[in-house]
Amino acid sequence: MKKLSMTFVLMFTLVLISFANTFAVEDLSGKVVETMNSGGYTYVNIEKEGNNTWVAVTQTKISVGQDVSFKPGSVMTDFTSKSLNRTFDTIVFSGGVVGNDKPAPAAGVSDMKPPAKAVKVKKAEGPDAYTVADLYEKRSELDKKNVVISGKVVKFSSQIMGKNWIHLQDGTGDVTAGTHDITVTSSDSTAVGEIVLVEGIVTVDKDFGAGYRYAVIVEDATLQR
Numbered sequence: 749m750k751k752l753s754m755t756f757v758l759m760f761t762l763v764l765i766s767f768a769n770t771f772a773v774e775d776l777s778g779k780v781v782e783t784m785n786s787g788g789y790t791y792v793n794i795e796k797e798g799n800n801t802w803v804a805v806t807q808t809k810i811s812v813g814q815d816v817s818f819k820p821g822s823v824m825t826d827f828t829s830k831s832l833n834r835t836f837d838t839i840v841f842s843g844g845v846v847g848n849d850k851p852a853p854a855a856g857v858s859d860m861k862p863p864a865k866a867v868k869v870k871k872a873e874g875p876d877a878y879t880v881a882d883l884y885e886k887r888s889e890l891d892k893k894n895v896v897i898s899g900k901v902v903k904f905s906s907q908i909m910g911k912n913w914i915h916l917q918d919g920t921g922d923v924t925a926g927t928h929d930i931t932v933t934s935s936d937s938t939a940v941g942e943i944v945l946v947e948g949i950v951t952v953d954k955d956f957g958a959g960y961r962y963a964v965i966v967e968d969a970t971l972q973r
Contacts, residue, residue: 776803776818776842783810787831787905791839792816802839810845819843830906841909869918872898872945881920883950884927887964891952895966901942902929909956912937914969916946931962936971945972 778796785791785807792803792810803818810816821842828835871879876896883890883897899916906912914932921928932946948969954962 780812780814802836803842804839805842805844817846867900867917867919869898872896879920880918880930883930883964887952890950893950895950896947898945901938901940904940932966932969934969
């Protein structure tokens with residue numbers, strides 16, 4: 749009985765170690781043997797001691813032959829990049845290149861936001877209706893609250909970290925402050941150019957890791973056209 753118990757403990761420990769390694773990778777360094785940009789991300793294949801690892805970071809300048817180190821990240825298995833039309837057996841979503849830190853501006857990762865479009869969308873109706881500018885101006889009081897917004901889809905990224913990522917603009921907000929564009933996560937699909945009615949939960953100062961930081965984001969949204 750004691751032998752069986754020790755065997756179970758050993759097996760359970762090995763499972764925990766395997767589980768931890770599946771979701772977190774600390775050592776991410778090597779020589780770049782392949783790299784490509786797509787959908788706002790840089791995909792990098794690094795080689796170290798005969799082993800290759802695919803890493804994804806928000807788009808940055810990286811060259812083949814370069815020795816590079818990345819921040820720790822989370823592993824995703826069987827990840828499909830729709831923009832590349834390619835499936836990676838395993839890929840690490842890293843927080844970025846070591847030594848390439850930039851302070852996050854007030855509006856989150858606004859350098860990844862699409863430029864302002866010539867958009868004018870009528871504000872949604874109802875007690876929970878807000879404009880894009882409202883979400884930033886009233887961010888503290890709207891945290892964890894349900895909101896409804898109307899806007900034009902200016903960017904759509906499918907199935908990143910298990911979510912669809914949508915950038916909406918309605919013509920309000922300040923471009924220089926990065927408050928003209930709101931990021932929405934949803935399981936619903938849409939397309940660039942569509943006018944949609946979005947209902948979701950506001951989250952303030954959201955950090956997903958892997959370089960995804962937002963001062964304001966609307967999560968788990970449903971879309972109506």
